[in-house]
Amino acid sequence: MTGAESTIVSQEEMASSEKGELSKHSESQELVEILEQPEQASPKSPSEMHRKTEEPSTDSERLCLTLESSNELEKDKGVIGEEEPKVQPAAKTLKRNEGKSGRPNRKEDSKEKEHPFSEPPVHKLPDLGEGSFFSMIECLLKGREQIFRWIREERELPRLSLQFLLLIILCTIPVGMILGSYNNVLQSLFVAIKLPFLLLFPLGLCLSTFWVWGLFFRVELRFAQISSLALASMATTGLLLFALCPMLWLFMDRTNVSYHQAISVVVIVFGLAGVGGMRVLLRGLHRICQVKSTAQLRVKTPLLGLGWVGIYGIVGLQMSWLLRPYLSHPWAKTPAAVFIRSLEGNVFSSVLRTFLTAIGLIG
């Protein structure tokens, strides 16, 4: 071979190797693009079937496929928690495996083989589609994004709402029994009956207000969606209250804990549970409105959510005043166990009177 021919051959070899590298690079790029593309009609692999949760789907078949594929992918990946990764994990793996030069990194593969348990164990995410009560509880604790997605897509809202309602009642009954145990067994029974009513009745009163003000602020949610979201947040509050029951029980001891100490603990416990429920409401509202609203909202969703919480708080305050007593104070003249005390004014005038007395304006 002459020098020119060898030069040409070497140039051709270089060009072909560059083409090969380019093709590999372009292949990997295409793969990444495919993974990052919106959903397609016929997905071929679990990595291709992973979709962004922010994109709404109008076709129910594509929707089912998306949910199934996302569940499978989450099983493969072992993703835990409510936050879904913004970057495709398969693409991340691909990019990591490629390394800086764009070629597969064989050293890391061998390292993984040497230490098979270096990654955290895979946990199966709960699936709301199973329809069971306990899968709903798991979703409420670990997979709230799925619940928000179902509410946004209006999937089986009556069933979800009934399950939330049942959960609220089941969780608040033991809390009421523990609260009433500060007095006696009969008061336990009375408070156990009153507490679910105290949480649910004001919510029922406020739902129409939430809907009309949501309409005014251009939140495009139906009444069923708003009620499901509100029940989901209340169910979270109920679950957290149930989880705080042991702590509450420790302080419901009349012989060792004074009345004011017990009241303080009750306020703290309910406050903590309320904050948890509020967090679910605000997050859910933001996630659902992020996708659903086509018109620009008049106000940011956290402000709207806080407004809803404020309205519920005011109505709940008056309701709690109506359903007194919960913990009878030691100097009460009424009998030891009373279901509801006779109506005496309202909570707002009582608070105002207390405040004015405290600052010395009235005797």
Add this chain to the structure above:
Amino acid sequence: MLSSNPVSLQSIIVDDIRSIFHQPLDFVSRFEERIPFRDWFRPLSIGLIGYALFGLSAASFQGGSSFLYAASLFPLLFLGALCVGIPVLYIFDSFLGSRLSLRQTMAIGLIAFVMPGVLLAGMAPINWFFAVSMQSPLMVQFSNSLAIGLAAFVGYGEVVDTIGKLDHFSQGDEGHVSRKLFRTIWLFVYLGVLIKFMGIVVPLTQILPY
């Protein structure tokens, strides 16, 4: 979203309410041409029912005959105030150079009637609860006034906003400064007129022990 089921009255009402709240300009544009009376009557009846529901909730404090008076007089209160306010708005706005037609102004008046009505109907359950449980005429009056004031302010504010947008589209600018100023003044004067009407009409409803 298309449905295989026939369109029900409930869905038509909800669509009307949604179009008034989310797309007021489209709602007004529907009334630019001659339309059947039912297209006027339907939103009007939504507003009337909304005010009647709120009146019933406010009357729960006293009960008895106040239910009938409140359910009939609350809608007339707001309708009367609008019958005073909208012609004034049209005359002065046109005098200051606005090109809005009478039909458009009446459609905007319909929005000003329906929007507070729907807001008040939504707040009716809470208002009922406070009326039944407060045991204080002062607190009940405060609750009623707060609900009415809030609904009226946002409803009539929406009117001013919608007219401003229509002005912008019809004349290519935000509207002359004098028209904008007039509309802002109109909003507060009209709220004052509403309060004055309430002072006359509400004692007739007997919802509170005067």
